[in-house]
Amino acid sequence: LEEREQRLEEILKQYKQTAAFEGAGTGFGGFWLGLADFPLFLSIKMKFLFDAGQLYGFNVDSYEEKVFLLNVFMLAFSSDDARRSMKDVVLDWEQIPQSRKQIDWKTLQIEYRDTLDFVKLLQLFPGIGAAVGFIANGRLLQHLGETTKNASRLRLLNS
Template identity: 30%
Template sequence: MKITAYDQKALKEIHQWKNPQIGWFDKALKVINEPLNAAGNAVLSTPLVGEAIQKAVKGLISVCNDAAQWSVRPEAILEEYRSDGHVHVKSLKDVSGLSLEDADKTVGWLAAKYKSLALAEGAGAGAAGIAGIAIDIPTLIALNLRAIGEYATYYGFDIERQEERLFAFNILALSSSPADASKNVAMAQLVKISQQVAKKQTWKQLEQHAFVKIIQQIASSLGVKITKAKLAQIIPVAGAVVGGGFNAYFTSNVCEAAYYLYRERFLAEQYGPTVIDQSVEPAASFEPDLPDTLEGELI
């Protein structure tokens, strides 16, 4: 099957996103983050913050394990496709028969919706200072799980499947990992799942206890990283600004990752797994070797 000009352009953009060039701004941000990261570690050791992060992590695990939190309605999305003129789209499987260009048009400005919601939620929680973190972080993750779920559904993937849940959690891990090492860990997981699904390999269901363990590990790492990134909320005047601003920034990263990664998988369904960029080697197992949860990087 000959690849179209639109799809070639999309793949080029996706592969460039996966392999960004590090500019002077990124280097400067890394230098700035080092002392902030050290300060974050110091604040995390205090009883008040330690208690807040434990509550946040427990809330995260609850959110990640509760299927109701995804709350994506596939039929509503399929109806959007039909309203856009694709009357034959009756199931998620039918979506893969569309062109990427058609799918992209229906997806539209999905990221803008979630960034606006995240900004409003974060501003409210940020005004509450450190006490708001225990509520804010699980709420932020629930919002972003829904965003990922919508992107998955728009591009024809069933978020109820175990492999899709793992893919979604690793998008969260990727979006909260600015450091090369932890970003590569998450990307390796994403490449592994993408390739396995694209090759139509039989999915070997993980034992429930193993699946839960992986989710808990990702949730714990997320809890530490995001808490450290939001510690500026303990400053009353800056809290609402930082809270809302960070939530919008994180949600922007999540939506961007979901947009590129699900589009790549959509194209892999049409052209085969060779279109999946492999600049990062696929992971050896589905259990991520994430950084120590007490020493996650500051975003």
């Protein structure tokens, strides 16, 4: 577990740098380049999440593991109320029935959007958008990394 987490910290550092520079680049361009930030940053986060899942030994090609990782994503980027309900699903993943191992796409989209609204709005302003994008993307990826590490650690220890 210690070796996995050291490796996770290494790849998290790389992904944070990529995300920060992507945020700065798209923030620098103002509104039009800022529109490109959402899909670019989302793809960086998803790639990190699946790389981290592989690092912890999860079969990320299976549907069930993909759903687990999306639940971890929701745990990281949701409101407090949604996070409380997601926490139980993630922590008891091995014990919950197959019927609950699914993703509510509408909730995922709404929670994710609402979590990032204000920060990403500031990124659309030329000039300050670059600084906001650089800092925000790095911090958001760090948050995803911590959530992924803790959820994976607890899952391995519970099984």
